[in-house]
Amino acid sequence: MRRSLPLCALLLAAACGEEHSTLPPTLGASRDLALVASGDLAPGSPLGSESRQIAVAAGRSGWLVVWSRPGGAGEDLVALRVAPSGEPLDATPIVISRQSGDEQSPAVAFDGQDWLVVWQDHRVGPYLNIYAARVSAGGTVLDPGGIPVCTQDDHQRSPSVAFVEGVFVVVWADRRAQTNWDVYGARVTPDGALLDPGGFPVTTAPGHQIAPYVAAGGGVALAVWQDALFDASVQAARITPSGSVGPAFPVSTAAFLQSAPAVAFDGSASTDDGAIVTYLWEFGDGSEANGRTVSHTFAVPGTYEVTLWVTDDLAQASSISHVIKVK
Ligand SMILES: [Ca+2]
Numbered sequence: 001m002r003r004s005l006p007l008c009a010l011l012l013a014a015a016c017g018e019e020h021s022t023l024p025p026t027l028g029a030s031r032d033l034a035l036v037a038s039g040d041l042a043p044g045s046p047l048g049s050e051s052r053q054i055a056v057a058a059g060r061s062g063w064l065v066v067w068s069r070p071g072g073a074g075e076d077l078v079a080l081r082v083a084p085s086g087e088p089l090d091a092t093p094i095v096i097s098r099q100s101g102d103e104q105s106p107a108v109a110f111d112g113q114d115w116l117v118v119w120q121d122h123r124v125g126p127y128l129n130i131y132a133a134r135v136s137a138g139g140t141v142l143d144p145g146g147i148p149v150c151t152q153d154d155h156q157r158s159p160s161v162a163f164v165e166g167v168f169v170v171v172w173a174d175r176r177a178q179t180n181w182d183v184y185g186a187r188v189t190p191d192g193a194l195l196d197p198g199g200f201p202v203t204t205a206p207g208h209q210i211a212p213y214v215a216a217g218g219g220v221a222l223a224v225w226q227d228a229l230f231d232a233s234v235q236a237a238r239i240t241p242s243g244s245v246g247p248a249f250p251v252s253t254a255a256f257l258q259s260a261p262a263v264a265f266d267g268s269a270s271t272d273d274g275a276i277v278t279y280l281w282e283f284g285d286g287s288e289a290n291g292r293t294v295s296h297t298f299a300v301p302g303t304y305e306v307t308l309w310v311t312d313d314l315a316q317a318s319s320i321s322h323v324i325k326v327k
């Protein structure tokens, strides 16, 4: 049996058009860029009104829509339950929080029974803090005074929340270091207990890390954020339900540096005197893919040994490797 297995068509696909698609489709980046560039948040300033003001999450049946609106003392946080038919389930908006100072930049997640709404809160000046409140499926606010998720020095703002394996994971942009922004997180139980008073660092890298978002998947949470003010690379880290944070890794490096190209691989030139039935690619960075033609993005520049394994209809396998360099 003879085989010829050239790895052909190593195509470096320019990733220019894909860089921006890795950013969450929200205004968070531009909002926080504006704030960081201003150096501070003046209460009542136009910058304050640039915060994200609407959030939505699915529940058991329908959604909870949360937004900020002008109230008696600055902006308040209100919500409305919406049925799958699109009909509102509340005659008037539910008041989530009406404290002195603005409640802004809400995010919301559902734990199977209740929602947890998180927001940046200005009840204690001059700096922002992170508060939360649970809302039952029936529309009752279970924490009318708010849960103080983080009230550390200086600003905490722009929170995001996900429910993962029995616990809410909240992340936010944090300026407790005062010289630059970081990302911190904390867990809140479905009972409303704060498991991480003060919060834990997700990243305290030099420079600014801003506009964080978090989502659950595969039993862990993935936090993503924008790193640095001007090159706008996207970084990420995994957060387990037990609150441990994995190492930060780049999702997309920079608008100016095309450092994470997608690579297309084609094994269709492989030949066999029988019939090739499987193609398994090992990309050398710990990931694999199946298929005659596959595409893979290397997250980190470097040199990788890519191996193609083919198996024929007699269950005989063969492989060939090729070293590629990803800049
Ligand atoms: Ca604060």
Ligand SMILES: [Ca+2]
Pocket (backbone or CB within 6 Å): 180, 181, 182, 203, 204, 205, 206, 207, 208, 209
């Ligand atoms: Ca930082």
